[in-house]
Amino acid sequence: MICAVIDLGSNTFHLLITESSASDGATFNILHRETHFTGLSSGGGKWIPDDIYADALKKIALFADALTKYNPDKVKIVGTAVLRTAANSLAFVKDAEKVLQYPVEIIEGQTEATFIAKGTLIHQEMKTGNHVILDIGGGSTECIYLNNGKIKAIKSFPLGVGVLKTIYFKNDPVHMADLITVNRYFEETTTEWLSTLPQIELDSIAGASGTFESLENIIWGKSEYGNHVTPVSLDSFENLYRVVMTLCEQERKLYPGVPEKRAALLPVGLELIRFFIQKLRPKTLVTTHYSMKEGIALDLMS
Numbered sequence: 121m122i123c124a125v126i127d128l129g130s131n132t133f134h135l136l137i138t139e140s141s142a143s144d145g146a147t148f149n150i151l152h153r154e155t156h157f158t159g160l161s162s163g164g165g166k167w168i169p170d171d172i173y174a175d176a177l178k179k180i181a182l183f184a185d186a187l188t189k190y191n192p193d194k195v196k197i198v199g200t201a202v203l204r205t206a207a208n209s210l211a212f213v214k215d216a217e218k219v220l221q222y223p224v225e226i227i228e229g230q231t232e233a234t235f236i237a238k239g240t241l242i243h244q245e246m247k248t249g250n251h252v253i254l255d256i257g258g259g260s261t262e263c264i265y266l267n268n269g270k271i272k273a274i275k276s277f278p279l280g281v282g283v284l285k286t287i288y289f290k291n292d293p294v295h296m297a298d299l300i301t302v303n304r305y306f307e308e309t310t311t312e313w314l315s316t317l318p319q320i321e322l323d324s325i326a327g328a329s330g331t332f333e334s335l336e337n338i339i340w341g342k343s344e345y346g347n348h349v350t351p352v353s354l355d356s357f358e359n360l361y362r363v364v365m366t367l368c369e370q371e372r373k374l375y376p377g378v379p380e381k382r383a384a385l386l387p388v389g390l391e392l393i394r395f396f397i398q399k400l401r402p403k404t405l406v407t408t409h410y411s412m413k414e415g416i417a418l419d420l421m422s
């Protein structure tokens with residue numbers, strides 16, 4: 121069985137086409153992957169700007185071509201944070217459905233987080249110990265606490281890097297006053313949920329997002345998709361943080377390993393990761409490449 125998943129995210133659109141490689145649908149082979157940065161969240165989550173809107177539909181047309189080529193048995197298309205909040209999201213969804221010829225389902229944050237957990241748990245390394253998955257998107261951030269492969273707590277926060285940049289990160293390079301203000305907002309938004317987590321030693325914060333992939337690319341010189349996790353030491357993170365936060369966007373674009381399209385949002389993502397490190401005190405960070413779209417693929421195949 122061939123399944124296709126399209127994730128219309130707040131900053132990035134993803135297409136994953138898989139073929140089941142087991143009768144129980146527990147594993148799959150990847151036939152096709154495609155990712156396009158759209159910046160849907162650049163309107164602060166309240167509006168999809170006209171130029172972004174038009175360009176995003178062009179990216180969706182590329183996905184439509186791939187669906188025609190592979191003719192999947194099952195297709196699931198989901199929209200996340202910005203498509204939950206933008207005033208013109210309904211019009212965008214209708215236009216996307218015309219191009220794709222399939223319905224688009226707008227999912228809530230809790231549903232999104234559940235699929236993220238299911239995808240991340242494909243990694244064997246995540247099935248034992250205590251971990252918090254941190255999926256930083258353009259319009260929201262999902263947090264999932266795992267204990268020995270079981271979901272124990274789950275939360276979607278309105279902490280997307282695209283929205284946060286619009287509201288709080290107006291200076292380039294970043295000003296200390298902006299960081300103080302945004303950390304106050306982080307605190308107000310997360311304290312209640314974080315206080316419900318058990319006081320245990322956390323093995324890792326596992327990152328399933330563009331910011332973590334950027335970290336991996338900068339520190340290790342590459343970011344390779346696959347069923348593996350990649351460690352990023354806390355010292356390496358802190359050293360990188362101290363450098364990046366002093367750079368303007370143009371300097372970040374020239375910094376080795378920084379993807380050009382991630383340069384504008386990188387300080388926002390790093391600040392958010394640093395906040396959770398300070399709150400959760402993990403032993404290390406890891407990047408995970410399987411996330412929501414892989415979780416949805418498993419769901420379709422099973």
